[in-house]
Amino acid sequence: MKKEGEVRISSGCAISGIFCRDGRRITGEAIKKSIKVMHNRSNGLGGGFAGYGIYPQYKDYYALHVFYDSQTSREETERFLDRRFDIINLSKIPVRQTSAIADAPLIWRYFVSPLPHMLQDSQLDEDEYTSLAMIRINDSIDGAYVVSCGKDMGVFKAVGYPEDVADFYRIEEYEGYSWTAHGRYPTNTPGWWAGSHPFSLLDLTVVHNGEISSYDANRRAVEMYGYSCNLLTDTEVITYILDYLTRKQGLTLEECSHVIAAPFWSTIAATEDEDERNRLSYMRNMFSSFLITGPFSILVGFSGGMMALNDRLKLRSLVAAEKGHTVYFSSEEAAIRVIEDNPDRIWAPRGGEAVIVTLEKEAGR
Amino acid sequence: MRRYRIRKDDSCVSCLRCVSECSFGAITASENRTLVFHHDKCVDCQRCVSFCPAGAIYITEDENRFRENSVFRKDDISEIILQAETGGVLLSSMGAREKNIPVYFDRMLLNASQVTNPSIDPLREPMETAVFIGQRPEKIQRDKEGRLINNLPPHLELKTPILFAAMSYGAISLNVHKALAAAAEELGTYWNTGEGGLHESLYPYKENTIVQVASGRFGVHETYLNTAAAIEIKIGQGAKPGIGGHLTGRKIIGDVSRTRMVPEGLDAISPAPHHDIYSIEDLAQLVMSIKEATHYRKPVMVKVAAVHNIAPIASGIARSGADIISIDGYRGGTGAAPKRIRDNVGIPIEFAIAAVDQRLREEKIRDRVSIIASGGIRNSADTVKAIALGADAVSIGTAALCALGCHICASCHTGRCAWGIATQDPELTKRLDPEKGAKRLVNLMNAWTREIKEIMGGMGINSIEALRGNRMALRGVALNEKELEILGIRYAGE
Incomplete structure (x- = not known):
């Protein structure tokens, strides 16, 4: 049987997110509790978490989480990294052995910063330099897979039920202001660790529930701009599209939502404000290759914020809630109630309507 | 060169509509209003068939044909004869009709959604073709x-x-x-x-x-x-x-x-x-x-x-x-x-x-x-x-x-x-x-x-x-x- 990346596998899922607008850092306990409620939306073939604000002592360094199939691929990757980055710290990511999680790869963590002279010679900014190096590792080093590579954040994922993945990675020992989680129900995979969610590039992480029908149109479009979709998953494509639109084109996340979940032409035509109408139709036209159709609900994590977005027909469930400074998102209301039984406000965002939350002390992205 | 044969059956009412419709001179009328078929002029455009009020006309491939072999087909032979007579370049119209080149559209099949994502009903939801x-x-x-x-x-x-x-x-x-x-x-x-x-x-x-x-x-x-x-x-x-x-x-x-x-x-x-x-x-x-x-x-x-x-x-x-x-x-x-x-x-x-x-x-x-x-x-x-x-x-x-x-x-x-x-x-x-x-x-x-x-x-x-x-x-x-x-x-x- 082919593994993920050799064949496209569709999957159903559960997603959950917690964001503390006041920057308060909470342990991974709450997000584990939330995603666990939706146990039956997963089938044990993939779970994962993304946490932001978890490495304050290294917040100026890129935190790399890497899976290796073998010591050889680790050595090759470290040689590769050594030529391009200052490695400030490296270690195995501490795990708790549990019977629920098997066949673990070697899991390593590095805190790095680009070698100044290499960075200067490349004529790239720090983010582009780092992202190109990470794409190259995934693309060309056999048996090595960079799971996340942003600053002051990290992705923890595995094959298993999400609550078991949380125990495995001891995520209750991390504290962050923002958490997302994912439980996966792939339809026919032998289960590959890198195929689990969240998917990430730099500080951008995506957890996704759905199966996009525009997949190949989107994949072939984003691959034009230097990305290479090795996993053949929707989430990977969505992540790259968002990275391209925000980092390379300079769109805001709200503008991105008008591209990937663009309003219908009939809605645009009925928009009264002429400037807004022109802006929306410009966005649809300019970036028509990045319109995503078919069901999706996604949570996009980024440094200092989180975005929740549904496809424009709202073909997947997505609930949002607020309590004080904390915002919750989830596939099911129950997964919010279990950690906050009395929210100030609870609602279902409309299809195509992005909900973006950011730290109170920072400007939005 | 004759490719088609024009026939009529008993239901013909001799209205001569086919005569006026045929622009290729393949159907004419004699003085006593009987139809004359000039089979070699017929191009099988179906105009007469479409306009015959009695449905009395039939255009068929002419059953008299060249003896074909596995290499030289009917058209090959008739085209050689035509070019031998005229010395001209063969003219044609419409699209290519080489039967040995597949229509690749017919060898591709389309997908549909089942279970893992929903199909969308165009009668209920917007479906954009612009x-x-x-x-x-x-x-x-x-x-x-x-x-x-x-x-x-x-x-x-x-x-x-x-x-x-x-x-x-x-x-x-x-x-x-x-x-x-x-x-x-x-x-x-x-x-x-x-x-x-x-x-x-x-x-x-x-x-x-x-x-x-x-x-x-x-x-x-x-x-x-x-x-x-x-x-x-x-x-x-x-x-x-x-x-x-x-x-x-x-x-x-x-x-x-x-x-x-x-x-x-x-x-x-x-x-x-x-x-x-x-x-x-x-x-x-x-x-x-x-x-x-x-x-x-x-x-x-x-x-x-x-x-x-x-x-x-x-x-x-x-x-x-x-x-x-x-x-x-x-x-x-x-x-x-x-x-x-x-x-x-x-x-x-x-x-x-x-x-x-x-x-x-x-x-x-x-x-x-x-x-x-x-x-x-x-x-x-x-x-x-x-x-x-x-x-x-x-x-x-x-x-x-x-x-x-x-x-x-x-x-x-x-x-x-x-x-x-x-x-x-x-x-x-x-x-x-x-x-x-x-x-x-x-x-x-x-x-x-x-x-x-x-x-x-x-x-x-x-x-x-x-x-x-x-x-x-x-x-x-x-x-x-x-x-x-x-x-x-x-x-x-x-």
């Missing part, structure tokens, strides 16, 4: 306040991803142009003048008109260029790549002469190449000249035939400043072409779209230019498949003419079209009522659009741009590995 075609800039721009600036060059907006293909006044009648123009306006799409100029009575349809500039430059003047939504530079067409055109002086009469700006009775000869385009940099100059003449307000299209190295050719065109590339495949139709060229030159449109789309993506310029595919698009499924392979839109010529009555007898080059389409004979052209014709074209396009929506909905796609280049929507059958590789699709079951 397409914008033209150039896209590489980057967005913002003003000082950070607002987005609309930096998009002029575009064509199509309500459905189907245009009417270029067919010239001269090759077809003014009534056909009227029907196409009126239908395009009602449908929110475009029709294309072809190389014969634009009749003044059609100027009011300028918002839905694409005017063509071909190698003969017939009928090209400043007003012509500006009486259009877009301008198409025609380099070649699928039915006769590398070959020019020849409209006989017999058809250059009256308004055709005036519109083409060619003296009456003089042959209108389109040279094989544009004599100001001997290379790609010359094309870039013509593109820019036309943009200058139209004040950068209209997209410029370049139409080429699908030939062997179509991918690099398209890449060159994309870099010439052109906004839209129109690619016409091996099976593309024509009013007249040398038969050997029509049947032996060029490549099928399916491969051309796949190769061009892939090449432009590899060169990172696919979003910079739009692709229109044509050449044998027969129905909505072909349209969907062409778009999934990578086209932005398709254009249809033969299918549109069929809606107007054409029965594909492939006798356009005779100028005697009994359906009043490919002729300038006023007795014949009046057979086509442009208003009724427009209505039929609108019906056809609306029917196809409905079908496209059903197909898209089944796949869970609710906007046509999400279908463009979405090759996962296709699976191949009866294709070999190489064919799958070029088409960029997987085999059924994979």
Whole structure:
């Protein structure tokens, strides 16, 4: 049987997110509790978490989480990294052995910063330099897979039920202001660790529930701009599209939502404000290759914020809630109630309507 | 040479309608009102059959035929005999009919949603078929306040991803142009003048008109260029790549002469190449000249035939400043072409779209230019498949003419079209009522659009741009590995 990346596998899922607008850092306990409620939306073939604000002592360094199939691929990757980055710290990511999680790869963590002279010679900014190096590792080093590579954040994922993945990675020992989680129900995979969610590039992480029908149109479009979709998953494509639109084109996340979940032409035509109408139709036209159709609900994590977005027909469930400074998102209301039984406000965002939350002390992205 | 045999049965009421309908002189009447059949003149256009009030006429393949062997078929032998008699180049019309070249559209099957994602019901949810075609800039721009600036060059907006293909006044009648123009306006799409100029009575349809500039430059003047939504530079067409055109002086009469700006009775000869385009940099100059003449307000299209190295050719065109590339495949139709060229030159449109789309993506310029595919698009499924392979839109010529009555007898080059389409004979052209014709074209396009929506909905796609280049929507059958590789699709079951 082919593994993920050799064949496209569709999957159903559960997603959950917690964001503390006041920057308060909470342990991974709450997000584990939330995603666990939706146990039956997963089938044990993939779970994962993304946490932001978890490495304050290294917040100026890129935190790399890497899976290796073998010591050889680790050595090759470290040689590769050594030529391009200052490695400030490296270690195995501490795990708790549990019977629920098997066949673990070697899991390593590095805190790095680009070698100044290499960075200067490349004529790239720090983010582009780092992202190109990470794409190259995934693309060309056999048996090595960079799971996340942003600053002051990290992705923890595995094959298993999400609550078991949380125990495995001891995520209750991390504290962050923002958490997302994912439980996966792939339809026919032998289960590959890198195929689990969240998917990430730099500080951008995506957890996704759905199966996009525009997949190949989107994949072939984003691959034009230097990305290479090795996993053949929707989430990977969505992540790259968002990275391209925000980092390379300079769109805001709200503008991105008008591209990937663009309003219908009939809605645009009925928009009264002429400037807004022109802006929306410009966005649809300019970036028509990045319109995503078919069901999706996604949570996009980024440094200092989180975005929740549904496809424009709202073909997947997505609930949002607020309590004080904390915002919750989830596939099911129950997964919010279990950690906050009395929210100030609870609602279902409309299809195509992005909900973006950011730290109170920072400007939005 | 006799190909068909005309027969009638007892129900004939001797009304002689068939005699007046037959424009090829295949049915005449004797003095005592009995029908005389001249079988050798029949082209099987089905006009008499359609109009016989008693349903009494039958046209069949002539059962007397040459003894064929495994190499020399009937047509081979009859063509040899014809050429031995005349010493001439064989002429033909409509699209290639070489039976050994597969129609690849028929070897691709479409996907649908089951369980893992929902199909979408077009009767309940919006289903978008509108397409914008033209150039896209590489980057967005913002003003000082950070607002987005609309930096998009002029575009064509199509309500459905189907245009009417270029067919010239001269090759077809003014009534056909009227029907196409009126239908395009009602449908929110475009029709294309072809190389014969634009009749003044059609100027009011300028918002839905694409005017063509071909190698003969017939009928090209400043007003012509500006009486259009877009301008198409025609380099070649699928039915006769590398070959020019020849409209006989017999058809250059009256308004055709005036519109083409060619003296009456003089042959209108389109040279094989544009004599100001001997290379790609010359094309870039013509593109820019036309943009200058139209004040950068209209997209410029370049139409080429699908030939062997179509991918690099398209890449060159994309870099010439052109906004839209129109690619016409091996099976593309024509009013007249040398038969050997029509049947032996060029490549099928399916491969051309796949190769061009892939090449432009590899060169990172696919979003910079739009692709229109044509050449044998027969129905909505072909349209969907062409778009999934990578086209932005398709254009249809033969299918549109069929809606107007054409029965594909492939006798356009005779100028005697009994359906009043490919002729300038006023007795014949009046057979086509442009208003009724427009209505039929609108019906056809609306029917196809409905079908496209059903197909898209089944796949869970609710906007046509999400279908463009979405090759996962296709699976191949009866294709070999190489064919799958070029088409960029997987085999059924994979």
